[in-house]
Amino acid sequence: MRALRFPRPRALGVDVGSAVNLVGAVLKYLGAAFLFPAAIALGSDEPALPFLAAAAITGGTGFLVERGTRGRELVGPREGFLVVALTWLALPAFGALPYLLADEPQLARPVDAYFEAMSGFTATGATLLTDIEAVDSSLLMWRQLTQWLGGMGIIVLAVAILPRLRIGGRQLLQSELAGPTELERLSATIRETARRLWVLYLVLTLAAIAIFTVYGWTGADPAMNLYQATAHAFSTLAIGGFSTQNESAAAFAAVTQWTIVVFLVLAGVNFLRLYLVLVRGQVRAVARDDEFRLYLAFLAGGSVLLLLELLGGDLFGGEEAIRNSVFQAVSIMTTAGFATSDYTEWSALAELTLLLLMFIGASAGSTGGSIKVIRHLLMFRIIRRELEQTVHREIVVPVRLNASIVDDRAIRGIVAFIVLYIGLFALGALGLVVDARRAAVEVQSFEALGAAAACLGNVGPAFGFAGPFGSYAPFSDLSTVILTGLMWLGRLEIIPVAVLLTRGYWRG
Amino acid sequence: MEIVVLGAGQVGTTIVEALHDDHDVTVVDLDAARLQALSYRYDVRTVRGNGATRRILQDAGVDRAALVIACTSRDEINLVAGTLAKKLSAAQTIVRTSNPEYIEAWQERQIDVDFMVSSELETAYAVSRTIGVPAAKQTDVFAEGQVQIVEFDVPTGELAGDVVGLPLKEAKIPADSKVASIIRGEGMLVPRGDESILPGDRIVVIGSPDAARAWSRLMAAEEQSVDDVVIYGAGATGVAIAHVLLDQRIRVRLIEPMEERAREVAEELPRARVYCATGLDPDFIERERIGQARAAVFAMREDAKNLYAATLARVHGIGFTIGIVHEPISAEVFERAGIDVAVNPRSVTAEEIVRFAHDPRIRQLAMLEGDRFEILDITVRETSKLVRIPFKELPMTGSLIGAIVRDGTAIFPHGDDRLEPDDRAIIFTESSRVAEVEKAL
Numbered sequence: 022m023r024a025l026r027f028p029r030p031r032a033l034g035v036d037v038g039s040a041v042n043l044v045g046a047v048l049k050y051l052g053a054a055f056l057f058p059a060a061i062a063l064g065s066d067e068p069a070l071p072f073l074a075a076a077a078i079t080g081g082t083g084f085l086v087e088r089g090t091r092g093r094e095l096v097g098p099r100e101g102f103l104v105v106a107l108t109w110l111a112l113p114a115f116g117a118l119p120y121l122l123a124d125e126p127q128l129a130r131p132v133d134a135y136f137e138a139m140s141g142f143t144a145t146g147a148t149l150l151t152d153i154e155a156v157d158s159s160l161l162m163w164r165q166l167t168q169w170l171g172g173m174g175i176i177v178l179a180v181a182i183l184p185r186l187r188i189g190g191r192q193l194l195q196s197e198l199a200g201p202t203e204l205e206r207l208s209a210t211i212r213e214t215a216r217r218l219w220v221l222y223l224v225l226t227l228a229a230i231a232i233f234t235v236y237g238w239t240g241a242d243p244a245m246n247l248y249q250a251t252a253h254a255f256s257t258l259a260i261g262g263f264s265t266q267n268e269s270a271a272a273f274a275a276v277t278q279w280t281i282v283v284f285l286v287l288a289g290v291n292f293l294r295l296y297l298v299l300v301r302g303q304v305r306a307v308a309r310d311d312e313f314r315l316y317l318a319f320l321a322g323g324s325v326l327l328l329l330e331l332l333g334g335d336l337f338g339g340e341e342a343i344r345n346s347v348f349q350a351v352s353i354m355t356t357a358g359f360a361t362s363d364y365t366e367w368s369a370l371a372e373l374t375l376l377l378l379m380f381i382g383a384s385a386g387s388t389g390g391s392i393k394v395i396r397h398l399l400m401f402r403i404i405r406r407e408l409e410q411t412v413h414r415e416i417v418v419p420v421r422l423n424a425s426i427v428d429d430r431a432i433r434g435i436v437a438f439i440v441l442y443i444g445l446f447a448l449g450a451l452g453l454v455v456d457a458r459r460a461a462v463e464v465q466s467f468e469a470l471g472a473a474a475a476c477l478g479n480v481g482p483a484f485g486f487a488g489p490f491g492s493y494a495p496f497s498d499l500s501t502v503i504l505t506g507l508m509w510l511g512r513l514e515i516i517p518v519a520v521l522l523t524r525g526y527w528r529g
Numbered sequence: 530m531e532i533v534v535l536g537a538g539q540v541g542t543t544i545v546e547a548l549h550d551d552h553d554v555t556v557v558d559l560d561a562a563r564l565q566a567l568s569y570r571y572d573v574r575t576v577r578g579n580g581a582t583r584r585i586l587q588d589a590g591v592d593r594a595a596l597v598i599a600c601t602s603r604d605e606i607n608l609v610a611g612t613l614a615k616k617l618s619a620a621q622t623i624v625r626t627s628n629p630e631y632i633e634a635w636q637e638r639q640i641d642v643d644f645m646v647s648s649e650l651e652t653a654y655a656v657s658r659t660i661g662v663p664a665a666k667q668t669d670v671f672a673e674g675q676v677q678i679v680e681f682d683v684p685t686g687e688l689a690g691d692v693v694g695l696p697l698k699e700a701k702i703p704a705d706s707k708v709a710s711i712i713r714g715e716g717m718l719v720p721r722g723d724e725s726i727l728p729g730d731r732i733v734v735i736g737s738p739d740a741a742r743a744w745s746r747l748m749a750a751e752e753q754s755v756d757d758v759v760i761y762g763a764g765a766t767g768v769a770i771a772h773v774l775l776d777q778r779i780r781v782r783l784i785e786p787m788e789e790r791a792r793e794v795a796e797e798l799p800r801a802r803v804y805c806a807t808g809l810d811p812d813f814i815e816r817e818r819i820g821q822a823r824a825a826v827f828a829m830r831e832d833a834k835n836l837y838a839a840t841l842a843r844v845h846g847i848g849f850t851i852g853i854v855h856e857p858i859s860a861e862v863f864e865r866a867g868i869d870v871a872v873n874p875r876s877v878t879a880e881e882i883v884r885f886a887h888d889p890r891i892r893q894l895a896m897l898e899g900d901r902f903e904i905l906d907i908t909v910r911e912t913s914k915l916v917r918i919p920f921k922e923l924p925m926t927g928s929l930i931g932a933i934v935r936d937g938t939a940i941f942p943h944g945d946d947r948l949e950p951d952d953r954a955i956i957f958t959e960s961s962r963v964a965e966v967e968k969a970l
Contacts, residue, residue, distance in 0.1 A: 413817060415806040417795040426796045 040103040045086030052080025062159035071122035079115040101192035113138035141167030143512035146262025146358035146481025165255040172259025172388040181215035196517040229254035242274035260389040262358025262481040270359040289355040289383030323350035354378040356390040358481025360489030390479030449473035460497035476507040531594040535580035536601030537563040543879030581609040591618045600625040611642040649769035652874040675939035676932040677741040685728040698722035703743035705941040706736025709957040735931030759822040762829035763794040784808035820846035832859040911950040928958035
């Protein structure tokens with residue numbers, strides 16, 4: 022007899038169980054990633070135990086979480102946001118384990134280790150290390166590897182290999198892959214698209230490793246060897262910016278620096294289009310692309326501006342001035358954060374130029390961060406339309422991108438994103454200044470603006486003590502947390518996280 | 530000859546009117562009343578039923594017919610009927626359509642009918658002619674875009690340049706181009722040096738893309754050259770007109786009251802300015818300086834509305850107004866009311882079909898002017914008797930070598946140039962000479 026019926030708890034619109042279950046599944050596989058630095062450790066007489074322990078903890082936790090929650094085969098689009106947000110919170114937590122287990126003195130506290138791991142996975146490149154070269158080579162390689170894994174995207178990788186994401190991966194991919202427009206497909210299935218992206222990424226990385234290694238062998242760059250080549254290929258293709266050297270790219274020869282520029286420019290192109298060009302030979306896919314053209318124009322413009330400032334200040338001359346300005350413009354705009362020179366010693370004008378370049382970013386669907394060229398392009402067209410309609414009230418002007426029309430929802434999304442982005446940047450900088458005063462750390466307002474922009478845009482180095490050869494270490498713990506949050510939000514392009522804060526998201 | 534006409538609407542009726550005297554005409558329609566009305570007025574046989582079925586087509590006698598004209602108001606019915614008739618008989622088939630994409634598919638020979646006519650396009654050409662701009666009626670592109678073949682209607686107004694009215698040998702013809710043919714009325718002239726292009730002719734020009742543009746400028750009447758046209762109504766006709774005018778580098782402003790349609794059209798026509806408005810609001814007309822346009826076309830669905838809007842536009846100062854009319858009687862009403870030109874899409878369509886039907890030289894491959902001319906792209910053989918003879922010594926016939934493509938580059942030959950083996954010759958010829966030309970090369 023069913024006499025008693027309990028009122029059901031108010032229905033939650035999101036299947037949290039399924040989402041957590043999927044995060045567990047992703048973590049389970051992440052455990053395997055620790056084996057790479059473990060092998061490096063064994064090869065160079067460093068303790069491998071921290072990596073093996075981290076592998077066991079991560080894999081085990083993932084396994085238990087997956088077992089302990091009930092998950093449906095398919096996660097819906099709604100759960101997608103939660104999966105992405107949670108994955109990107111959980112990854113750095115486990116990724117920080119080696120720093121803690123290896124007793125690295127510069128990253129001994131969990132908040133610091135978490136910052137460093139977040140900076141790694143989000144391919145930011147901001148560091149708390151003051152003496153990078155003092156750290157074990159295996160630990161440094163792990164740090165580089167986190168950038169490489171996060172650059173193209175963990176979820177993209179999961180969609181490519183996890184059998185259960187065979188279908189329904191679209192929403193997940195859309196949330197993680199950068200850019201405001203609809204995901205273009207390279208093949209009929211989303212999973213095959215994800216696979217091709219990763220294969221292209223892998224091939225480009227191997228190409229970079231090979232080229233760097235050859236520079237080492239031939240003596241073109243005495244500082245290069247297989248280890249350094251691998252480490253820097255990882256952080257270059259991911260547009261991350263971590264280096265194993267205190268002096269970043271300045272530790273290497275000019276030819277290596279130019280090669281890094283080339284690979285950064287490539288990695289900053291939309292990978293979906295890069296695939297069409299490199300694999301299918303459809304040069305038009307890029308040559309006729311509005312975003313790509315503007316991307317090159319921004320890069321060229323930034324380089325020339327810096328060059329003029331450098332030549333005016335006679336810090337460098339000739340090839341050196343060209344190389345430093347091009348390298349720095351490319352590195353900062355694509356949001357890598359490598360440096361060939363301490364730009365904090367250039368001029369105030371050069372610093373301001375670099376700060377502004379931080380807001381441009383790379384292309385949609387690339388491994389770079391920040392606002393991205395496509396949004397600037399569309400924002401410009403939206404404003405132009407607004408002005409046109411101010412004069413001609415009835416005129417109908419579609420916003421175009423290449424040959425297609427950008428629909429109104431996408432346009433609203435772009436405006437919302439840019440407003441949120443600038444808002445978060447301002448709030449973050451404000452938070453840093455207020456907290457610095459509380460903690461009695463000396464932070465100039467320009468440095469605070471720079472740090473907020475560099476973390477939100479996943480650039481890495483900022484200005485002042487957090488400059489390219491410096492470290493974020495002087496910031497207080499609270500500031501470190503703020504910056505960690507900005508990196509997280511910046512990598513996921515804010516909206517998938519902001520959605521979670523709305524009541525409508527959780528309602529049935 | 531025997532002709533089957535599918536559709537007894539305005540187009541069908543106009544066609545029957547033009548053809549019933551000289552031919553045996555059978556008309557097919559679903560509507561018995563229309564058929565009856567038609568059979569009282571003209572001596573034609575009628576069949577009631579769906580013309581897109583085999584049974585009705587056979588009843589109408591397609592197997593004996595020399596020509597089948599599918600001109601109902603529905604594209605797909607016409608297409609099915611046309612292709613069915615083509616399979617069932619040896620008749621030539623003409624299909625009326627309102628969709629430019631079908632025309633495109635037909636031009637690329639993916640739809641197997643002999644001739645296709647679009648009311649919208651014909652209307653657009655008619656409008657463009659009245660504005661005094663030569664509509665390039667058809668542009669064919671050869672040799673990867675290096676060679677263009679363009680057909681122009683020579684306008685009757687004053688023309689710039691020293692081309693029209695002069696013998697061709699004295700006329701200043703744009704570089705890298707040739708006049709392939711001059712069509713005057715029903716006749717066609719071989720463009721020898723002493724012939725001249727006259728206003729009202731239709732000419733076919735072959736040349737480089739630059740030359741085609743130069744011709745386009747030459748053919749624009751200077752006096753009444755219109756550079757800014759307002760089109761009321763962005764339906765299929767309005768959009769077709771906009772396309773043709775935009776191709777002539779004329780500024781086009783389209784006014785469409787339906788928001789969704791306005792958006793669609795704005796997306797389709799990046800070079801036009803599209804307003805979402807009725808166009809009847811004096812404030813709007815004033816604000817957007819509609820009165821300053823040189824001409825306005827009224828292509829809305831209702832004749833009465835077109836008349837009102839056109840009159841209002843005249844009040845605001847537009848000098849030249851063209852009304853699209855749908856009822857036959859409206860043309861007269863419009864003219865009485867002072868509208869400069871009234872264009873009836875159905876009658877221009879019927880005229881075009883009749884023109885094709887009259888032509889005795891109906892052949893398999895329709896290329897230009899329906900099917901009077903063909904353009905051949907032939908690789909020259911070593912054994913050809915024309916190889917290595919200077920062009921000036923080649924005999925003048927109804928065929929013309931418009932361009933040769935040598936090692937991938939187009940050459941527009943002059944008197945001293947010679948054909949070499951393995952050249953690709955782009956040849957413009959009368960259809961009846963195709964075999965002759967193929968043999969010669």
